[in-house]
Amino acid sequence: MVQAKTGIALVYLCLATVLAQAQEPPSRSVVTAADYARAEQFLPANAVRLLTGVPVGPVTWVGDSDRFWYRVRTADGERFILVDPAARARRDAFDHGRLAAALSAAADTSYDPARMPFATFEFVEDGAALKLDIGAAKWRCELAAYTCAERDASTEFSPAELASPDGTRALFVRDHNLWVRAAGEEDGAQLTDDGEPYWDYGSSPEGNTSAVTIRRFGIPVPPAALWSPDGRYVATHQLDQRGVLEMHLVQAAPEDGSKRPRHHAYRYALPGDSIIPMAHMVIVDTETGAVTRLNADPLHSIFQSPFAFQNVWWATDGSALYTLRFTRGQKAASLESADPATGEVRTIIEESCATYCEATPSLASRPNVRVLGGGDEVLWWSERDGWGHLYLYDGPTGELRRQVTSGPWLVRQVLHVDEATRTLWFTASGREGGDPYYMQLYSVGLDGGPVRRLTAEDSHHLVTASPGGAWFVDTYGRIDAAPVTVLRDRSGAAVMTLETGSLAGLEALGWSPPEMVVTKARDGVTDLYGLIVKPTGFDPEAVYPVIDYVYPGPQTAWVPKSIADPLSRVLWDAQATAELGAVVVVLDGLGKPLRSKAFHNVSYGNLQDAGGLADHLSSMKQLAASRPWMDLERVGVHGFSGGGYMSTHAILTQPDFYRVAVSGAGNHDQRGYIALWGELYHGLMDPDGANYIQQANTTHAANLKGKLLLIHGEMDDNVSPALTMQVVDALIKANRTFDMLILPNLNHGAGGDPYYIRRRWDYFVEHLIGAEPPADYRVVPS
Template sequence: MKNIKNSLYLFLLLSLPVLGQQKITLEEIWGGAFRTQGMYSLEAMKNTNQYTVLNGGWGSGQIDLYDFATLEKVTTIISSKDFSELDGIDSYTFSPDEKKVLIAVNSEQIFRHSFVADYFIYDIASKKLVRLSDDKVQEPTFSADNSKIAYGYNNNLYVYDMATGATKQITTDGVKNAVINGITDWVYEEEFAFVRAYDWNAAGDKIAYIRFDESEVPEFSMDIYQGGLYPQQYSFKYPKAGENNSKVSLHIYDVKNNTTQKIAFTNIDAYYIPRIKWTNDEQTLSVQLINRHQNDLNLVFVNGNSGKVTSVLHETDKAYVDITDNLTFLNDNSFIWTSEKDGFNHIYHYDKSGKLIRQVTKGDWEVTAYYGFDKKTGNIFYQSVENGSINRDVYRIALTGKNKTRLTQKTGTNNATFSPNFEYFINSFSSAQEPTSYALLNAKNGKEVKEIANNKALKDRLANYNLPTKEFTTIKTDKGHELNAWIIKPANFDSSKKYPLFMYQYSGPGSQEVANKWNSYNDYWFLMLAQRGYIVACVDGRGTGFKGADFKKVTYKELGKYEVEDQIDAAKVLGRYDYVDASRIGIFGWSFGGFMSSNCILKGNDVFKMAIAVAPVTNWRLYDSVYTERYMQTPQENASGYDENSPISHVGKLEGSYLLIHGTADDNVHVQNTMLMVEALVQANKQFDWAIYPDKNHGIYGGATRLQLFTKMTNFIKEKL
């Protein structure tokens, strides 16, 4: 009996959490226990040296105004608590004179970026709130003269006059799944990353808009299971690789004359119109046009009165040209442009006719964000990876290309929001060791003026977990490729032991997972796995970004070939480490990463013991036209590139344990990808595991979904690795 008591005492003692050894749980991760505090919806004002932040909890909200120089709160512009019409505040935008605010409430998501909402116009001086429309509308935008608001509703454009309260419909041919005016179609929204396809000119008397004729685009449908005795079908236009895209055309509406002219692009390939933007000349519109292969881009100017088109800049690439939002017009209508034409993404200055004045930044590193131009000092502010491709710093440089100054000194990821006069910027900083902090910095010398927030409480709380550190390194494969990587080892790591290795990657063109920044939700999961005795590693192979165009574009026309080679080769290198059990290596990925993890366990069946693929593309023939053809051309032109790198073509090679996961309402990577993969595996008589999430989109979330999903994946890793 005495021995039993002593054994029970010892068991209880060992079961108690050791100080500093608290274990991460999935419930904590997905319950928000490690969420950082931030400055939500931080926006710099344009007319005063101030900024706004949306404060308040769920179901409430207020827009607070702060002074850049002192960081002191000036006033609360509006609080939802003061208006019964406002069920919180989802988002907001100011009028150009910053005397009125457009407030969105009751937002309903459509696709990744698009949504409809109830909108209200708030007059700051009179404190009056007016509803914009009785209906939920899209993308309302103030005119430059502050008198009107344009918006999209049911595939048409409307203009609301704030003085009279009258609304005018300016297009009439919009029809669901046929014609859209001023709002992008699905593929433009997803792959060119914008929704509002119209723009006011500087005088407020013209609206340029893109019209999408998607009547010949094939339709995709999804069954929706919740809410009725019979499933409902949701149908939308989705152009898969090689299929018809929307026929796009550019139009300019004259507000005063109530007339519309269609712009003709003669002798220019205008298959896609990925950007429109009025210049500082109120009657000159800039338009970016690109061919279907997306390797021939034209920047043209359109006269808003005559419709005359003038070619300004022409850029081609042997692979593809990326579309960005960095086009900035100066007072003389010369413009700033970013391009990879010298092999790295850099800043260029052109005159208004398109003649190159100079390349502003140069070097074997990339500009990763453009913040703005200070016309008083002639300085450009930007972000780059000059301090290492996994880091981000904020810089200032003269338009002449001289006097470059690094304004951030902490090594990690720095992002800036500049004051309107460019005297200060709010810098958000984080690294793999430091949670996100916010501070006011001087834009002249980068010196810190004042700390705003630091998330020290989160860091102190995490100290109780004795978490391992994320170690950054470079892996050189047997083929000689040097690849960025990070490794997480258990906190009680013993180099004399052998540990199973779990690899994570995404690997999509221009992406980056090996970055020196604070933890994502996935990172906490990886730390949890490390606490359970796994080594977790991530490798950015060829095709990923911020190491130059050649490194990124080597995968052109063969997505999944070199990227998969690099993951297999990296796993072999890691498997030779003394402390890695080469017989127990697994890999995980989501979306493009799921495509990769599927290929890895098939093509690398002698390396990987298990793989998890969430929402994977299994054949690029099934994915959308804009993304796929940018990197692969069409299936009609490059059939072998599509088929030889499709996991479906290699199912017979499956030897290890494979978990396949998808949501049935995924409008992006359709569940069709998984269904065809399943059928191929079945016909190859291969055993595998899979999970289907009804009515869940590409992110597979909502309620307890993420908790259940990550519990399933954790259990699979525990059982199979």
């Protein structure tokens, strides 16, 4: 009987165990701390340290000479290199060991010559000495004896001042007015006396996306102004922000430990606002104090000062002040010339555009406009024939003389114009076939003749011209090849190889270049260019979820073209994400810049197209058709800023395709973002606002099916966190489930915050990869 009862008990126990196992979820795979550590090695700041033989930052020309220096990473650490093109000489800019020893002795510390404690310096006394700063300490080092001493900086100007061309005086702002002082002078002389809050001289609009950040951290900002070549006059503006409506941030956890939240207000014009910041241009005689107001309407200054956009410049002899003017929404552009003595203004060139006019294909880069021959001619960039090209105008009459460049390709940047030989040098893309984004160096005569290609390599060329235009520093490469830096003469001949890049440090981690892919746009005709980034342990027999790393902004390209390209940060961020166990795609789409005007115009009045979202879907389906390791049943999407908008828009408008989205600091509704952005790329707002409804992510909130994580920095003065909270409000009203993370005290730089990175990784690991992330992994700031 006992045996019978025991048997029954065993049967029940086995049955209970089977039922319990059936009710338990299947065990999940685990992504380990070691996996995260491997991913961390590829974060942008870490990955670039493994890349050697590539200049770090721009080259620095020594005065007006052709000599220049740059910083480069080598296998043995960083070096500062000085180049003399005329002598074909390349050498260390100084003895790194002796300078490190001299600085160490002077500062009573220890500096490593392979990691010098400064990133920039200035040659003085014709190269016999250096001036450099280490933190707050200011040093002067004699290169003959290699001795260093703290220098007397009392005669130097602060970063909040704008030095005159000869360096003897500086312009600054005090109590909303302009002042000027001589080197070593404490007080200075007041130049204007009618400045007041929000009607002040030399200020930048608070819609510049960092007004609160500048205020919080006391960041010095020099006046928005420009000295005349002879150093007597200053062109600036009295900026009118009176009546511009405010935006607000609430700092819930102030750094000083206060338990009372702190309020920050800043003036920030939105699309449709009747009052926007306006820059009233003036010319000030710094010797007499006379203020001449230009006899012209003020310039729109919604986002940046016209000086920050380089839309104002002096004639080389100071006889005229030139200004580029754009209407609100930029449907028209004009070039004006002002007489500094009288303030009279003459319009030289006017152009209108069906969508919007630009003077350069890259927002905020120097306009491709040059005034030549003392005003006799003007070189003008326009997309009137469907491509960005250069046109030569008669200066006195404003009549078109000739089109200088033409064809189905894009002029990117004017580098130099030699008026004596009537020749200009410029970069362009799309002319040679292949990847239409690869830049090449060209020259052409102003009076006609063929365009001459000066760089033969099928690569992306990043070119800088010397001040006199005699030499060009060219760093060329591709995303699948190490960059090479050469010095070229005017013919394009490479007269010196300065650096040969190496990927050995990256390859030692198992890295291999991403797959460069070409797909068709939604029209089935247009070629689009992208990348597939795979994890270092990629197994073609396995199946991987896909993460679409996005940015829709119509103002910039997104897919990097070279390891040396500033956009390479996109590649490294994608590589780090791929290491979690996914493949990451970085894709192009209709509506982005740097192709034809028709290609770009797809996004105009159509920001809800979100950087060619339909092209992303089409491209991924094309790619997966021949790559069975791409699992389109598990597609995620991530982006920051405009990419935060696009990632949210993707999961809301394509809920059956995108399963997981991480959205950082999204400008989810252009009605709540800076007026310049929406009005330029989406068009002026209709009186009833109807043309802005579909672009708003709040409009589509009820469509959410997948997993959505919204992240925003609490102190973001670029994209207001209110835009994320408005999406949250719409999701709650639609009874949708989502996740949210607010990062206290962080501004628009939150995308690089270690906690942000870790939580983004965790979200994809858990909800897309279907694994368990390591508990509370700490990403180390880099």
